[in-house]
Every structure is written in structure tokens, then in C-alpha cells.
Amino acid sequence: MNLPETDTSLFKRLRFVLVETSHPGNIGAAARAIKTMGFKELVLVRPRFADALQQPEAIAFASGAQDVLDHARIVNTMEEALAGCDFVAAISARLREFSPPLFGPRAISEKLSQSKHLNAAFVFGSERYGLPNEVVMNCHALINIPANPDYSSLNLAQAIQLLAYECRMAEVENVPVASNIGFQGQLAQVEQIDGMYQHLEQALVAIDFLDPHNPRKLMQRLKRMFSRTQLEVEEVNILRGIAKKILDVQKK
Incomplete structure (x- = not known):
């Protein structure tokens, strides 16, 4: 289903941020995952190998999503990756004592779809270590995918695909926006x-x-x-x- 991309479309307001990714194939698979769901913006923070976007494995796993790789950005800091965002959600299988509010994939997708003013980012950690605590604590939300508790490990690209799918479905279903009561100012970045x-x-x-x-x-x-x-x-x-x-x- 082709959806019109208005200025407030979630397809234009959501970016996918990968932190210290270890395997080139996962970058290509991530590009493919977000493109199949209609998203475009991919940002890499300090990938663990040189020329991450030109690696043959990344190109092979992108499988037709070369345009996403071509427009992806590589940055050195989280500040650069999140510039212009006013809502950031970390994705982690591990819960923290001082984590931000916890959401499931469907709930966060509906929230972002309804909140037409939010420029958002999903942040994914490295395959080996996940996200450091300081990154999670500076986010507005923590997303936990309710997988099998006996085997909850998801491949990075699988997690990205799942979140991208839920966000697409939230836009397709056009969930009604709850009316706001009173004045709402500009959200802080x-x-x-x-x-x-x-x-x-x-x-x-x-x-x-x-x-x-x-x-x-x-x-x-x-x-x-x-x-x-x-x-x-x-x-x-x-x-x-x-x-x-x-x-x-x-x-x-």
C-alpha cells in the first residue's frame, strides 16, 4: 500500500540510529528492513569498521536498498545522530533500574503516529553489548520487545524490521489523534x-x-x-x- 508522505508523516519524522555496529551485513539488512516499510533515514554512530556503507557485505545484504545506504550518515557522537530530534527511544532486551518509561513496539508506534509534531529516533545498540546505560538514561522511552523469555535474543535487523513494521501499520491504520486540551507549546529537542x-x-x-x-x-x-x-x-x-x-x- 502506497501512503502519501505529508510533512507530518511518520515516514519523514522517524530515523533509525545504529550505535557501534559490528557486522557490515547488519547495516545492509537494516537498510533493507526500513526501506521495505517505507522509511529512509539511517544513521550510524561509530561503526566498528572503516567504510561501513561501502563494505561488500553491507551492499549485498541491502538487496535493493542501495539508495538508503547512499543517503545514510556516519557520525561520531550521539549528539550528532540525534540533532533535530525531540523524542528518542532506546531499544533493549535488558531492563534498567533507572530506565525511562517502558513501551512495547505497538504502543510506541501508535504514540509516534498520533503525535504529528514529534521528530523521533529509534536507537539500537551494538550486536555484542547493546546500548550503554548513559545512552538509555538520556532517552525519552525504552522499547522492550516481548519475545520468548526463554530465548529473547533478536538479530539487530530483525528488531529493526519489527519496529519499522509496527510504525508502518500505525500509519496505515490511521489511528485517530486524541484531542489535546489547552495550549501545547513547541517540544524541546x-x-x-x-x-x-x-x-x-x-x-x-x-x-x-x-x-x-x-x-x-x-x-x-x-x-x-x-x-x-x-x-x-x-x-x-x-x-x-x-x-x-x-x-x-x-x-x-
């Missing part, structure tokens, strides 16, 4: 929220609420708390204003 966390941490250290030598996971808990909301730009500015005022008072 990832880099704006990261800057707020840094500013807030400085303020908490300044008033001795946070001991930098013994932080006791305070910032992780705060990030988890804020990740349950969708912070708007004005809200981030308010929090940074509070942090600035605290720092100004401490200097006097």
Missing part, C-alpha cells in the same frame, strides 16, 4: 534538554544538594522523572532560569 540537565546539575552542586563526589544517582532519577513528560521549550527555559537564579544567588 534533545540538545536543549541535555543543556538543561547540565545547568540544573551545576545549580544543585552549588547549593550542596548534589555532592559531585557522591551523587547517589540523583541526576539519573531526575532524568527518569522528566522523561515521563514531554518537556516543551518554554518549560526547559523555566528550569534553566531557576538554575541560573540559584547560581547567581550563590555567587553573592
Whole structure:
């Protein structure tokens, strides 16, 4: 089924981010997986081999999705990979104590399809180690695929295919958008929220609420708390204003 790609289409708002991928074939298979479901944007963060997109195995496994490989980007940092995003979801089979809110593939797909204002990214870890905790904690959601608990290991491309399929079905089914009550401002992007966390941490250290030598996971808990909301730009500015005022008072 061919779907019209409007400016708010999820096919234009969702990118797939692969972190430190170990096998060229998985990159090609990932490109094929997202293209078959109508998606285009693939970003690689520090792949573990040179010329990742030109590797013969990557090209072979892409099997007709060469255009996705040709337009894929290779970056060195998560900040570059997520620039312009205001919603980021990590995919992991391992649950964390301080993880962001947990979603299944269908629930997250419906959420993204309905939220026409969200520019989103799905982040997948390396085949060997998955995603590091610091990446997961800075995401807005954690996606856990409810596989067989006795054997829950999914190949990277299989996981990507499953998420891409659910997102396509959410768009095909045209799930009605829940009406919003009241004013909704512009959502803050990832880099704006990261800057707020840094500013807030400085303020908490300044008033001795946070001991930098013994932080006791305070910032992780705060990030988890804020990740349950969708912070708007004005809200981030308010929090940074509070942090600035605290720092100004401490200097006097």
C-alpha cells in the first residue's frame, strides 16, 4: 500500500540510529528492513569498521536498498545522530533500574503516529553489548520487545524490521489523534534538554544538594522523572532560569 508522505508523516519524522555496529551485513539488512516499510533515514554512530556503507557485505545484504545506504550518515557522537530530534527511544532486551518509561513496539508506534509534531529516533545498540546505560538514561522511552523469555535474543535487523513494521501499520491504520486540551507549546529537542540537565546539575552542586563526589544517582532519577513528560521549550527555559537564579544567588 502506497501512503502519501505529508510533512507530518511518520515516514519523514522517524530515523533509525545504529550505535557501534559490528557486522557490515547488519547495516545492509537494516537498510533493507526500513526501506521495505517505507522509511529512509539511517544513521550510524561509530561503526566498528572503516567504510561501513561501502563494505561488500553491507551492499549485498541491502538487496535493493542501495539508495538508503547512499543517503545514510556516519557520525561520531550521539549528539550528532540525534540533532533535530525531540523524542528518542532506546531499544533493549535488558531492563534498567533507572530506565525511562517502558513501551512495547505497538504502543510506541501508535504514540509516534498520533503525535504529528514529534521528530523521533529509534536507537539500537551494538550486536555484542547493546546500548550503554548513559545512552538509555538520556532517552525519552525504552522499547522492550516481548519475545520468548526463554530465548529473547533478536538479530539487530530483525528488531529493526519489527519496529519499522509496527510504525508502518500505525500509519496505515490511521489511528485517530486524541484531542489535546489547552495550549501545547513547541517540544524541546534533545540538545536543549541535555543543556538543561547540565545547568540544573551545576545549580544543585552549588547549593550542596548534589555532592559531585557522591551523587547517589540523583541526576539519573531526575532524568527518569522528566522523561515521563514531554518537556516543551518554554518549560526547559523555566528550569534553566531557576538554575541560573540559584547560581547567581550563590555567587553573592
